Amino acid sequence: MRSLNANNGEKKNVNYRDILQNIRLAFPQPTSDPIHDSYFVHSIMRALDQVDALKTHLPMLGSIVSGDFEKARQTALPDAMSSVEDVTAELIGYLRGMTIFGHPRTQQNVIPPTTIPSVIGVLIASLYNPxxxxxxxxxxxxxxxxxxxxxxxxxxxxxxxxxxxxxxxxxxxxxxxxxxxxxxxxxxxxxxxxxxxxxxxxxxxxxxxxxxxxxxxxxxxxxxxxxxxxxxxxxxxxxxxxxxxxxxxxxxxxxxxxxxxxxxxxxxxxxxxxxxxxxxxxxxxxxxxxxxxxxxxxxxxxxxxxxxxxxxxxxxxxxxxxxxxxxxxxxxxxxxxxxxxxxxxxxxxxxxxxxxxxxxxxxxxxxxxxxxxxxxxxxxxxxxxxxxxxxxxxxxxxxxxxxxxxxxxxxxxxGEQGLQVIIGHIVEMTQLLREHLEGHAGTTVLNRDNFGTVTLFRAYPEGVDTFSIKRQEFEDAAYHESLIAHNAYNREIFQYVHSEAMEGRGVVISTTDCYRHTTYGEPIVALKSYILSPFVDEADVKTVVDKVLEAREKVT
The missing domain is CATH 3.40.640.10 (Type I PLP-dependent aspartate aminotransferase-like (Major domain))
Incomplete structure (x- = not known):
């Protein structure tokens, strides 16, 4: 038995079976129970509604909240039970700031959106726990x-x-x-x-x-x-x-x-x-x-x-x-x-x-x-x-x-055709991005002979010959200082593009500190677009280029 405080401050005993009944209600029922089954479905629908309420035009759920990891380490187990509804609401809160990887303005990394049937597959496997x-x-x-x-x-x-x-x-x-x-x-x-x-x-x-x-x-x-x-x-x-x-x-x-x-x-x-x-x-x-x-x-x-x-x-x-x-x-x-x-x-x-x-x-x-x-x-x-x-x-x-x-x-x-279509589409969007990048004097694609859905590219200040600088910085140690300066330049470009995306004025891309090393051992910094969403279209890839060119005007 557990001893609890009553409203008058006195302790009263509660038989564990009173609490067990609430525990049982928190589980899907092992036999058909239309009323409780409806409650289970409603609980999931309510959770999805709460997630949907976090969606805006931005490629993330709600606003970004910094996590206090030191405080998290001090978290203790609650004394008493909570309800399904309260726990659900708490869990949804942990999604705040989460990137929406299916958003057409998310081109961040090799993380795809997930289909409805695959989510159902995870749900039913989780439900019966094979x-x-x-x-x-x-x-x-x-x-x-x-x-x-x-x-x-x-x-x-x-x-x-x-x-x-x-x-x-x-x-x-x-x-x-x-x-x-x-x-x-x-x-x-x-x-x-x-x-x-x-x-x-x-x-x-x-x-x-x-x-x-x-x-x-x-x-x-x-x-x-x-x-x-x-x-x-x-x-x-x-x-x-x-x-x-x-x-x-x-x-x-x-x-x-x-x-x-x-x-x-x-x-x-x-x-x-x-x-x-x-x-x-x-x-x-x-x-x-x-x-x-x-x-x-x-x-x-x-x-x-x-x-x-x-x-x-x-x-x-x-x-x-x-x-x-x-x-x-x-x-x-x-x-x-x-x-x-x-x-x-x-x-x-x-x-x-x-x-x-x-x-x-x-x-x-x-x-x-x-x-x-x-x-x-x-x-x-x-x-x-x-x-x-x-x-x-x-x-x-x-x-x-x-x-x-x-x-x-x-x-x-x-099936075969559907997989061909979705892979073909994201490759097509990647190729369109590269066409747009190669159509401007201030940007150059680094991995143009790799044919996946990731594009690594660099931006350069006005006056730099982007037809030759890529090879020169890669092969010639005499361009060491140029490489270091342009590494820093591209980091600044990324910061601008990223901050604009966080305000809903661009596309979330990423960066790599080492696309590869030069022949003289220095890392090459690159901007990176990774297209994996079937919702990405030509307007979205054009926005990437527009924001990079805008950043060139802002970064000195």
């Missing part, structure tokens, strides 16, 4: 994961009968799986005996920084992560990769994995996977290796372009502009070789338009997963029956059904 580690705890939701694996494997070009895959905790998780499988191939028994010192992993200097975390967490060590320079097209330098791989093998090292990046975050650089695989195969023969170094394709962004693998872009059945068709073809020439990789990372919460987290690691050969399989005696209370037991080899022992159901929802919603 754990897809075992079909006994998830039933047909486990089947949904397998269907997404099969659908995606077919789209990529894997043999769906031989391939397999699991949803995991994010893009980092997909690469972690890939590197771990490669480590077990190169150094058998690592699962039992620990990581040997002679294992190395290769990745380009434009690859995702998660590679550093992964080699550290796996015990390979960050000193054994070999970072390979990229070409001016932001793809891994094959000659330098070959040189580094030869050196490692000659020195008795084992190659745990080569991470090929198919769509870098900043510039959408695409590694030449076909040539990387040919290089790997040649080294296996030459050095008579008793294993094949594992190649993991980090395609968490670029995977979606696989939907064009069977599309006749020359025929252009969807009527894209010629420049868009060329951009799609430029990506597809690399993406169509994804099926050569031993494993692939896919983020549906990026170019699949689902809520976080919906990440899938695909493996070409399902037998590879046996390399990390646990023995049944380690899990005596699980897997006594059932047909599907991925928990025997997944890193996680708890895996939500939200990711698979969200992904399945969108794959069924879009």
């Amino acid at each position: 754990n897809i580690t075992w079909d006994e705890y998830s039933h047909l939701v486990a089947l949904a994961e397998v269907e997404v694996v099969g659908m995606t494997a077919n789209m990529i070009g894997y043999d769906a009968e031989q391939a397999s895959g699991v949803f995991t905790f994010g893009g980092t998780g997909t690469t972690l799986y890939g590197v771990k499988l490669g480590l077990e191939k190169a150094c058998p028994g690592t699962m039992q005996n620990g990581t040997p010192e002679e294992a190395v992993v290769f990745v380009s200097d434009a690859g995702h920084y998660c590679a550093t975390n992964i080699v550290g967490w796996l015990g390979i060590g960050t000193n054994n992560l070999v970072t390979i320079p990229t070409t001016p097209d932001n793809e891994i330098d094959l000659a330098q990769l070959e040189q580094a791989a030869r050196e490692a093998l000659t020195n008795g090292k084992k190659i745990a994995a080569i991470i090929a990046t198919l769509g870098t975050t900043d510039a959408f650089g695409l590694d030449d996977l076909e040539s990387i695989v040919a290089l790997r195969n040649g080294l296996v023969d030459e050095f008579q290796l008793d294993y094949h170094p594992h190649i993991h394709a980090d395609a968490v962004i670029g995977w979606a372009w696989s939907v064009f693998n069977n599309c006749d872009l020359e025929d252009n059945p969807l009527g894209f502009r010629p420049r868009t068709v060329r951009a799609l073809a430029g990506t597809c020439r690399r993406i169509r070789h994804l099926s050569l990789a031993d494993s692939i990372g896919i983020d549906f919460h990026k170019t699949g338009f689902t809520p976080y987290i919906s990440s899938l690691v695909l493996v070409k050969n399902r037998e590879d997963l046996n390399l990390v399989k646990r023995h049944p005696e380690q899990m005596p209370y699980l897997y006594h029956f059932g047909e599907h037991r991925p928990g025997m080899y997944t890193l996680e022992t708890s895996r939500a059904g939200t990711g698979p159901l969200a992904a399945l929802a969108n794959l069924r919603l879009f």
Whole structure:
């Protein structure tokens, strides 16, 4: 029993069952109850109404409120219960200032808007809480994961009968799986005996920084992560990769994995996977290796372009502009070789338009997963029956059904044609932005030969020759001071554009402190537009350019 203060100050006892009744009302009812079911639906609708009330013409919910993190650390558990209505209102308050990523004037980062069916997928999975580690705890939701694996494997070009895959905790998780499988191939028994010192992993200097975390967490060590320079097209330098791989093998090292990046975050650089695989195969023969170094394709962004693998872009059945068709073809020439990789990372919460987290690691050969399989005696209370037991080899022992159901929802919603249309549209808007930027003497596109939906560009003061300055600052150390000055200049341009967007007079873009390093080691600052919303149209991309040009007049 709990002792409570009455109005007169005296304490009275309350039987726990009085409180339990209120607790039960806070749950969806386990059996059909039309009245309570209506209350549940109304609670969700009321929450959505409160969110909608935060919307204005600005690309954010309500106004930006600074968070007091020090005060938050002192938060204590309340003494007594609250109501569903009060808690809901509180939760909505945490969305104040949140960017609306579907807003046509949001071009900030690789975060998409989410579709209605994918949100419903997350909702119903959250409602009944399946754990897809075992079909006994998830039933047909486990089947949904397998269907997404099969659908995606077919789209990529894997043999769906031989391939397999699991949803995991994010893009980092997909690469972690890939590197771990490669480590077990190169150094058998690592699962039992620990990581040997002679294992190395290769990745380009434009690859995702998660590679550093992964080699550290796996015990390979960050000193054994070999970072390979990229070409001016932001793809891994094959000659330098070959040189580094030869050196490692000659020195008795084992190659745990080569991470090929198919769509870098900043510039959408695409590694030449076909040539990387040919290089790997040649080294296996030459050095008579008793294993094949594992190649993991980090395609968490670029995977979606696989939907064009069977599309006749020359025929252009969807009527894209010629420049868009060329951009799609430029990506597809690399993406169509994804099926050569031993494993692939896919983020549906990026170019699949689902809520976080919906990440899938695909493996070409399902037998590879046996390399990390646990023995049944380690899990005596699980897997006594059932047909599907991925928990025997997944890193996680708890895996939500939200990711698979969200992904399945969108794959069924879009189909092949719908996915082609939405990817084609955001590429078309990106190409229009670049046309507008290239139409002015004061702006230049840095990644014009990368064909994704991200545009990195710089603005320059009056009188600077933007046709030559990009190459000069990149290659010639004599332009070091010019680079530093123009880095600062672009930071000021960004601050102006950002402040204008916050007042509803522009578009929210972002910036990067290091698009890439110059040949003499200095970082190149760039302005960045990342288009992922299907609501973006030509007027919105023109506004980006107009605001940058306006900023040039204000910044001295």
